[in-house]
Amino acid sequence: MARQRRTAAATDIDMTPMxxxxxxxxxxxxxxxxxxxxxxxxxxxxxxxxxxxxxxNSDLEPLTLQLMNDGRVIYNGEAVPLEALGDYLENEKSxxxxxSKAPADATVVxxxxxxxxxxxxxxxxRDCQAKGFEKFVLRAEYKGP
Amino acid sequence: xxKRRARLSSKIDINMTPMxxxxxxxxxFFMLTxxxxxxxxxxxxxxxxxxxxxxxxxxxxxxxxxxxTATPEGRLAGVRxxxxxxxxxxxxxxxxxxxxxxxxxxxxxxxxxxxxAAAQRAxxxxxxxxxxxxxxxxxxxxxxxxxKAEEAELVLDCDPGLxxxxxxxxxxxxxxxxxxxxxxxxxxxxxxAPPK
Numbered sequence: 554m555a556r557q558r559r560t561a562a563a564t565d566i567d568m569t570p571m572x573x574x575x576x577x578x579x580x581x582x583x584x585x586x587x588x589x590x591x592x593x594x595x596x597x598x599x600x601x602x603x604x605x606x607x608x609x610n611s612d613l614e615p616l617t618l619q620l621m622n623d624g625r626v627i628y629n630g631e632a633v634p635l636e637a638l639g640d641y642l643e644n645e646k647s648x649x650x651x652x653s654k655a656p657a658d659a660t661v662v663x664x665x666x667x668x669x670x671x672x673x674x675x676x677x678x679r680d681c682q683a684k685g686f687e688k689f690v691l692r693a694e695y696k697g698p
Numbered sequence: 699x700x701k702r703r704a705r706l707s708s709k710i711d712i713n714m715t716p717m718x719x720x721x722x723x724x725x726x727f728f729m730l731t732x733x734x735x736x737x738x739x740x741x742x743x744x745x746x747x748x749x750x751x752x753x754x755x756x757x758x759x760x761x762x763x764x765x766x767t768a769t770p771e772g773r774l775a776g777v778r779x780x781x782x783x784x785x786x787x788x789x790x791x792x793x794x795x796x797x798x799x800x801x802x803x804x805x806x807x808x809x810x811x812x813x814x815a816a817a818q819r820a821x822x823x824x825x826x827x828x829x830x831x832x833x834x835x836x837x838x839x840x841x842x843x844x845x846k847a848e849e850a851e852l853v854l855d856c857d858p859g860l861x862x863x864x865x866x867x868x869x870x871x872x873x874x875x876x877x878x879x880x881x882x883x884x885x886x887x888x889x890x891a892p893p894k
Contacts, residue, residue, distance in 0.1 A: 575722070601866075604873055606741070668862070673862075688744065692738050694736050694738055
């Protein structure tokens with residue numbers, strides 16, 4: 554009888570170290586969770602550069618326009634043809650003016666695929682200029698030396 | 699007495715199973731949502747409307763013109779700094795070759811992933827040579843003095859069909875020299891030429 558009791562106690566493993574480790578892992582994965590990944594579309598292969606300045610987090614919310622290989626632009630998560638971008642930008646502009654912000658103060662972030670046409674990137678910039686945007690940022694993947 | 703003590707000690711023994719279930723659920727969730735974030739960087743480009751004529755006065759040096767021409771496939775056909783050609787035909791051929799290799803490797807990426815990696819490495823080194831060549835040319839116009847370059851302005855004139863990769867290479871060459879871990883800044887004002 555006493556012997557049976559001892560084997561029952563032996564199956565009772567000490568959970569504490571395992572739970573410690575598991576919580577460590579959870580905290581690690583929680584902190585590495587990236588909330589801005591909506592702005593990093595996986596369909597876009599950025600060109601690489603050694604001197605691109607690391608992204609500064611300014612308090613102003615940037616307008617991110619992502620140009621895909623096929624010439625379509627991802628705006629607010631949906632792919633729109635380049636020709637239609639002007640209408641969406643007009644929308645964006647009126648939203649900004651309603652919030653009493655000027656388009657000239659906003660930064661337009663252009664994330665263009667390395668294989669897209671240079672003319673399309675310039676077209677995006679021209680479309681933005683026509684709506685009053687002035688600050689542009691071209692994004693590239695940083696690849697250290 | 700003995701019975702009572704036994705009950706007390708079993709009360710402290712909490713049932714861990716539900717907690718561990720939840721904890722592992724959370725762990726799997728966070729593990730699966732993990733995405734390796736690539737480090738990204740920015741190039742500032744200032745293009746205010748209608749300032750092209752007025753702003754030219756307070757810039758001591760005339761803007762540097764870099765002209766990038768393209769083949770019908772969007773490959774680099776030539777680079778001119780002002781009127782002077784910068785990149786020789788061998789490098790242009792090498793760049794076009796790596797372009798074609800990458801396209802072929804992408805089509806065949808599932809069967810031969812190592813081929814794609816090799817093509818990308820060859821591409822990287824060709825682009826690095828291009829950046830170095832461009833940078834040498836740009837520095838030459840400033841008498842190899844990076845401080846002078848900071849005041850200057852660069853106008854990029856690209857063929858519309860050119861691949862954006864090459865545009866970023868040109869901007870990279872113009873905006874800074876990599877020396878070890880440090881970057882010496884060059885031209886700060888970079889803009890695109892208006893289309894013709």
